[in-house]
Amino acid sequence: MLTELTIRDFAIIDYVSLTLKDGLTVLTGETGAGKSIIIDSIQLLTGARGSVDFVKHGAKRAEIEGLFNVDGNHSVYAKGEEYGVEIDEDGMVVLQRSITHQGKSICRVNGKLVTLGVLREFGKSLIDIHSQHETQSLMDPERHIDLLDTYAAEKLQHPKQEYRKQYEKYRSLQKRYQELSDNEQEMAQRLDLLEFQWNELEEAHLSPKEDEELMEERNKLSNFEKIYSGLNDTYEALYGEQKGMDWVSHAMMSLEATSDYDENYQKMSDELSNAYYVVEELTFRLSTEMEALEFDPERLNEIEERLDEINRLKRKYGQSVEEMLEHKNKVEEEIDEINNKDSFLSKLEAEINDVSEDLLLEAQHIHDIRSEAAKELVGAVHEELKDLYLEKSVFDVKVEKRKGGKESPVMNGRQVALNSNGVDEVRFMITTNPGEPLKPLHKIASGGEMSRIMLALKQIFSRHQGITSVIFDEVDTGVSGRVAQAIAEKIFKISVNSQVLCISHLPQVAAMADTHVQIQKNITDNTTKTNAKELDHHEKVEEVARMISGAELTETTLQNGHELLNLAESFKAKV
Missing domain, CATH: 3.40.50.300 (P-loop containing nucleotide triphosphate hydrolases)
Incomplete structure (x- = not known):
């Protein structure tokens, strides 16, 4: 609220x-x-x-x-x-x-x-x-199907979910079929483009994570001096006379000499010994790593050129080598489809027919639920209209299947048009004068009648819409x-x-x-x-009295205001 x-x-x-x-x-x-x-x-x-x-x-x-x-x-x-x-x-x-x-x-x-x-x-x-002058969704014919579905929401929730899954699959297959059925010139142009893309990616000889590995190698070569200097300084600080390892060795022997006097000293001595051998192993690895280091400017140029090539391809085919390889696979599949178009079209057509059958069954189920809900809604609206002195009005909800075109699927012997809501077209119809034909709700002329019909519908839908x-x-x-x-x-x-x-x-x-x-x-x-x-109660009485009389307040108009308020309170107590 x-x-x-x-x-x-x-x-x-x-x-x-x-x-x-x-x-x-x-x-x-x-x-x-x-x-x-x-x-x-x-x-x-x-x-x-x-x-x-x-x-x-x-x-x-x-x-x-x-x-x-x-x-x-x-x-x-x-x-x-x-x-x-x-x-x-x-x-x-x-x-x-x-x-x-x-x-x-x-x-x-x-x-x-x-x-x-x-x-x-x-x-x-x-x-x-x-x-x-603005009736919003209740008077908008395009919204009537949504309002009916809201009225029958509990029964329609699962069927509509199942239908929409099938509908998305159906639309996807139709789109692919249409693409493959385009004229020969467009297909030839498409094939040329796909083959160019495949050849370009094939000639690049890409391998997974190649770009990441090359960037890592480039980073090492570009920073060769810093890396070598850092490794060498570390090695020199640890290994050699009066360097780190000598002092740790001296500390290890001193602590070992006290280890027989206390169990804690023994534990510390063991820990220091382990640390010494770990660091000693590290110095050997540092030496080996420095010997293996070699600055190769030609290799750096090769990496730069390869990365430039990969980045050029990325701008066209994907943000990573993996995405480009995936694109290449999709291109290969599409080339195969085009080259074997007739076979794929037959396969797609059979698949579309299978999905269409399931889709039409779901659409028919939804149509049946809506038709039943429409009857219930008609009865509920007539009850509301009676309260509003429109008991002679006739309200109806038309649930009809939309007529399709030549390529549309066939339901019960006639072609129907499908969309994400199913196969139905819903219209609220009414006549307020006996003997007059039903007309679309939004074409009712009388403002007073329109207000009452709208209130009747609001009373019903307010319980379902969650507004x-x-x-x-x-x-x-x-x-x-x-x-x-x-x-x-x-x-x-x-x-x-x-x-x-x-x-x-x-x-x-x-x-x-x-x-x-x-x-x-x-x-x-x-x-x-x-x-x-x-307004407080006294001011409310005065305002209602003024609305009744439209003139200056008198004892009579104030009394009328009191009576109207009392009648309203009596009615509200019963609701």
Whole structure:
């Protein structure tokens, strides 16, 4: 849930800090007070495109910051892993967005700088914003299949995983088949290129780890003088009259003379003797190593030339000799495929057919699950619509197999188009008038009807989507009376499963609020500022009464406000 929202120098807002709570928070105020500006700021916080027009006049930048608390199973953790954003076990996520007066946008998630696209990905997993003119995923036909799959997530999880494994394999085989089936001229050109690469690598006579061994040898030859000097100084310090070994030998004999008097002295004498013989062996190795050292400038030149050749090949074929050898093997395989194209095409075609059969079985299984889930969803939506006085409306979910082209696989006698989601096309259809045909959901004209249908769907999907917060921006426009009361009740029910922030002009909705915030616009010294104030019970009664009457408060309007609040509390106690 969104727990803290801070806005600075945004539009007509100088500074506003809101502490938001669980349940239903309703924002009310006069038209133009700045309610929708607060929603605009949240949209920017979650990745909407910005503009310098949002920066308050005279300010250098507009800043919005939101603190979210999520549980340990929330999808935002997966987003954090995907984009390298650390999210602690306490489940705190901080989104930050600033827009400078020059138009530069800066985005952060938990303090890490991210792109606008990444901020948008986090925002989508935390907040769902719905307005009268922006229905987002519920009204987007392309998203209907995702919503249906969310509704049937438990049943579809494993089948979709199996399908996508097969689908990736199918696509990979198709791509290879297409590459081999290209025209003869392209194949000839490809073969020439591959043979050139293979010959170049073959003539180089590369061996594994050759580059590492050559660099090590070059390092020794390039530093011959330093190495010889170091070895010689070490040897001279140890070996010779009155040098290190003589003194260690003297110490060894002195300690050995005392070893009969104490067991500890004996142990120390033995340790010193062992050390002496170890160092003595080292001096012999130093001598041998110095005798073997030889500076060969011709060999150094050979190494440099060989490394230059290897580095030239690295720029074309890989970062190491191992990668280049692996590339050579792949090139050899592809040359063999092209030279024996007909044989490989037959083999690939048989493999594609086998994978296609398995893929179509998985797609059919998913189609059957979706069809059953669609029937359940239709029943659930009709129940919700009844509560919203749309009992005569007919809602339907069309799950149809997409028509394929000539090269598409055949399912049940017809060619179908496959994608990563299967073979299905899902559309939400509805008619609100008896006798009228079903139409796509997004083509419904009435704003009031659209609001109620959207709320019915939100009520169902809010239990499945895992969205932290749902925001409604004047979705109750164009309704009144018993429909307004039904919408208020539905918005409250949604807030049982998700935090809801709602801008409303309906007293029925305001009365349902767990938290009521009044937005006010003040003009001081020719400067317009927007302020937000959380109302106590008495102030809430007055605000609801003012919303009912639209005029000055009287005893009658205050009484009406009390009654509406009491009715709301009675309803909330039953939910």
